[in-house]
Amino acid sequence: MSTIQKVLLVASCILFAATIYSYFNFQTYLVILFFLLHSLCLILFVYRTFSDMRMDVRSMETYHQDIGLEIAGKNKEVDSLKTTLGEKEEDIERLSVELSDLKVKCAEYEGNIKDLNEEKELLLEKEKQAELSVADRGIGALLPPVTEDNGERETVNIIEIANRAKEELLSDAMSANMSINVSSATDTLLVKADANRLLILFRNIIDNSIKYMKRAGSLVITISTIGEDIFIVLKDTGEGLPEEETKHIFELNFQGSNRISGNGLGLAQARAIVECYGGTIYARSTEGKGMGIYIQLPA
Numbered sequence: 001m002s003t004i005q006k007v008l009l010v011a012s013c014i015l016f017a018a019t020i021y022s023y024f025n026f027q028t029y030l031v032i033l034f035f036l037l038h039s040l041c042l043i044l045f046v047y048r049t050f051s052d053m054r055m056d057v058r059s060m061e062t063y064h065q066d067i068g069l070e071i072a073g074k075n076k077e078v079d080s081l082k083t084t085l086g087e088k089e090e091d092i093e094r095l096s097v098e099l100s101d102l103k104v105k106c107a108e109y110e111g112n113i114k115d116l117n118e119e120k121e122l123l124l125e126k127e128k129q130a131e132l133s134v135a136d137r138g139i140g141a142l143l144p145p146v147t148e149d150n151g152e153r154e155t156v157n158i159i160e161i162a163n164r165a166k167e168e169l170l171s172d173a174m175s176a177n178m179s180i181n182v183s184s185a186t187d188t189l190l191v192k193a194d195a196n197r198l199l200i201l202f203r204n205i206i207d208n209s210i211k212y213m214k215r216a217g218s219l220v221i222t223i224s225t226i227g228e229d230i231f232i233v234l235k236d237t238g239e240g241l242p243e244e245e246t247k248h249i250f251e252l253n254f255q256g257s258n259r260i261s262g263n264g265l266g267l268a269q270a271r272a273i274v275e276c277y278g279g280t281i282y283a284r285s286t287e288g289k290g291m292g293i294y295i296q297l298p299a
Contacts, residue, residue: 012041165202204266232295240285242280
């Protein structure tokens with residue numbers, strides 16, 4: 001109740017009391033006056049109350065509308081959150097499936113790695129057994145087979161064979177920034193030996209130079225005759241080896257301090273081929289100044 005309503009109500013009560021008082025005192029004009037004033041106060045009180053009620057109703061309706069709008073906004077936010085939550089749940093489900101697939105693949109990869117490790121160990125064991133077998137049978141076991149149907153001592157042009165080995169390994173040499181040159185005073189030098197074995201002899205030494213060159217350089221293969229023998233020099237410009245290690249490079253399974261890869265059989269096989277035909281082979285090297293391989297073969 002407002003202050004005006006309180007004043008009107010109190011005034012109405014006072015005027016009503018004044019009306020009753022005038023009635024008992026037989027003052028008719030005062031009775032009529034006080035009664036009219038009393039009625040007017042009541043009418044104003046009722047009007048004020050009704051106006052306030054209408055204002056309260058309008059305020060309530062406005063409040064209800066605001067509440068309705070607020071609820072609608074919140075419902076919209078809830079719907080948006082539900083949609084987002086549904087999308088997130090779908091993403092989680094999809095990621096769970098992908099995770100399961102990855103776990104299966106990881107298990108497969110682990111199995112494959114295990115199998116590969118077992119195969120690697122088996123191959124290493126076979127290689128070790130093969131090396132032991134070669135060592136047990138002696139250096140002769142390193143000899144490659146002879147050319148089919150040609151026998152072990154056909155007459156072949158050793159310069160042509162050196163050039164064949166050069167052409168076979170030329171792409172590897174170019175990749176290592178290395179040039180290969182075959183030098184001889186003549187185009188033909190004949191020797192009684194198997195062509196396949198001589199080709200492997202040159203290939204093993206050339207391949208060894210390519211692997212251990214470690215810098216741009218060259219390999220020169222010089223073939224000449226000294227008396228009745230053929231003398232071959234294969235000299236590269238690589239890093240070379242210390243003198244103490246150079247003494248052992250033709251030994252079976254020897255690995256020098258500059259080891260890169262391989263099983264140490266290449267130069268041992270080269271020695272076996274040379275000695276098979278009654279020749280000799282040795283090496284000279286100065287660390288930092290290249291490696292030289294020297295071969296003597298009976299013509």
